[in-house]
Amino acid sequence: MHTINKKSIKKAWSQAIAQPGVEFPRSELPILFGKIPEGLRGTLYRNGPARLERGNTHVGHWFDGDGAILAVNFTDAGASGVYRYVQTPGYQEEAKAGKLLYGNYGMTAPGPIWNQWRKPIKNVANTSVLALPDKLLALWEGDRPYALDLENIETLGLDDLGGLDRGLAYSAHPKVDYQTREIFNFGLSPGLNATLNIYKSDFTGKIRQKAQVSLEGVPLIHDFVLAGQYLVFFAPAVRLNILPVLFGASTYGDSLKWHPEVGTQILVFDRENLSLVSRGQTEPWFQWHFANGYVDASGTVIVDIARYQDFQTNQYLREVATGETHTAAKSTLTRVHLRPDTGKVTAIQELVDRHCEFPGVPQQNVGKASRYTYMSTFRPESDISQEILNAIARFDHQTETFTSADLGANRYCSEPIHIQDGQNQAQSWLVTVVYDGNSDSSEVWVFDSDRLDDTPVCKLGLPSVIPPGFHGTWKPD
Ligand SMILES: [Fe+2]
Numbered sequence: 001m002h003t004i005n006k007k008s009i010k011k012a013w014s015q016a017i018a019q020p021g022v023e024f025p026r027s028e029l030p031i032l033f034g035k036i037p038e039g040l041r042g043t044l045y046r047n048g049p050a051r052l053e054r055g056n057t058h059v060g061h062w063f064d065g066d067g068a069i070l071a072v073n074f075t076d077a078g079a080s081g082v083y084r085y086v087q088t089p090g091y092q093e094e095a096k097a098g099k100l101l102y103g104n105y106g107m108t109a110p111g112p113i114w115n116q117w118r119k120p121i122k123n124v125a126n127t128s129v130l131a132l133p134d135k136l137l138a139l140w141e142g143d144r145p146y147a148l149d150l151e152n153i154e155t156l157g158l159d160d161l162g163g164l165d166r167g168l169a170y171s172a173h174p175k176v177d178y179q180t181r182e183i184f185n186f187g188l189s190p191g192l193n194a195t196l197n198i199y200k201s202d203f204t205g206k207i208r209q210k211a212q213v214s215l216e217g218v219p220l221i222h223d224f225v226l227a228g229q230y231l232v233f234f235a236p237a238v239r240l241n242i243l244p245v246l247f248g249a250s251t252y253g254d255s256l257k258w259h260p261e262v263g264t265q266i267l268v269f270d271r272e273n274l275s276l277v278s279r280g281q282t283e284p285w286f287q288w289h290f291a292n293g294y295v296d297a298s299g300t301v302i303v304d305i306a307r308y309q310d311f312q313t314n315q316y317l318r319e320v321a322t323g324e325t326h327t328a329a330k331s332t333l334t335r336v337h338l339r340p341d342t343g344k345v346t347a348i349q350e351l352v353d354r355h356c357e358f359p360g361v362p363q364q365n366v367g368k369a370s371r372y373t374y375m376s377t378f379r380p381e382s383d384i385s386q387e388i389l390n391a392i393a394r395f396d397h398q399t400e401t402f403t404s405a406d407l408g409a410n411r412y413c414s415e416p417i418h419i420q421d422g423q424n425q426a427q428s429w430l431v432t433v434v435y436d437g438n439s440d441s442s443e444v445w446v447f448d449s450d451r452l453d454d455t456p457v458c459k460l461g462l463p464s465v466i467p468p469g470f471h472g473t474w475k476p477d
Contacts, residue, residue: 012410012437013388013468014323021050021068021083022464026152029072029079032443033459036074039421040429040446042476043150044072045129046414047138048469050085052321055099061106061253062320066091067126067138069153070433070466072444079444079460086138086146087155090122105142106253106318116248123158127172128471130183132205135159139172141187141222150475161199163207168197172471173223173289175231178363184231184271186224190242194218196267198231198274211274218242219265220256220286226367227293227301230277230340234303235265237284238311253318258311260284266343268301280343282336286311291333291359294369300337300346304373306356307334320388328385330355333373333395352395352402355384358415358471362428371398374416374430374449379406388468392416392432394452405430405452407445410437412468418449419474429457431474433466442466 049065052058059065066088072081085091094101100110102122109115125138125146137145137159147159164170169187176183181203189195193214200209218240224233239259244250266280291304313329333356337347355378361370376389392413393404407413414433421427428449435442444460 029460039423046472064104084153086125131475175226225290225293228295231269233267278343282345292361
């Protein structure tokens, strides 16, 4: 008999997910360093899987944890924060039972076999947030979002945005055009061939226009991009083997397979009438996230993505939920040039050879050329098969300069959120929630976006550990 001695390599981040996140009511946040900038007034909202076990049973994948929302208000009187789980019926039912009852992306439903049909999947509302004028939406790509109170983060219930029929999903990556005040999003309906549903909402979130198109098989589409007058989708070379999922024999996560032979499928839509403009195909890759898109002077669509060479990232993210990873999955900020009328890719260009995840641009640049792209990355000395994201960075497209903030050893960032200063147009901030494994605590760090290589301008203490999460947003006052 062979015994495999896999040396334990638990890194400091594993402490951040070892216990479920602990909620706290509205609390004043102590200033640990510096001062809150006077032009930083509004609310940071963040979402992420905060509970990865219940009743000594662990979830199967990082994506399976129940979502909890952190809200941090910056006011003249100081900063305050509140942290609460999204009270979905599934969360409440499991809390009452003291154990996990539902299946999810990376796990089949625990218990007897018929649970695979009775309790196949729980909306964990854990991926992102969309701040609307009168409510906050907790987003999860397999279902409708949950609406929450903007102030106290109390869960109000599932929200149909005035047009999502039962069973239709609303993805976690809406794109907001802050000039036209339109909100674009999509949802995938699986089947033997998936349907891609596209939605256009007004600024209140109410859906005003819908379209749909049939896809070949069921690709994994997590995000898309607004690029000038177009909406662009890249369906990467991953397909869901749906029958084992429908029969309860396998999970979604395990049934998504890398299929380089199908390449990356490109779909270009007109943002005005949501009609399909072109379809194309190019070399295979995988991306979870788009940074941004725009149309250049020649009419070429330029799209920046965090590009992986394959789908190993899914295995890596599964391992994150165990507190110990072994699989390296590197992505780089990559620029794709394509012709919108044909969907034909004319160039693919790696912009910087550093790991890139959670890329984004300032809110006012969404769909337009942006000098800067902000992202999470790794410190240069990190073993990327064992660590989670532990640095934030900015790429300057004009000077091709990559500038990163060194958070120090055993500290981990969240996706950086770019915030325009409310008083000075030339000033902006980058905010990230830092888990400090040295003290087992979480903090909010504010950087001057032009001085990432300097110390942060402000650090705020948080009452409890915020487990590493996914996406957030900023709602100015
Ligand atoms: Fe995402």
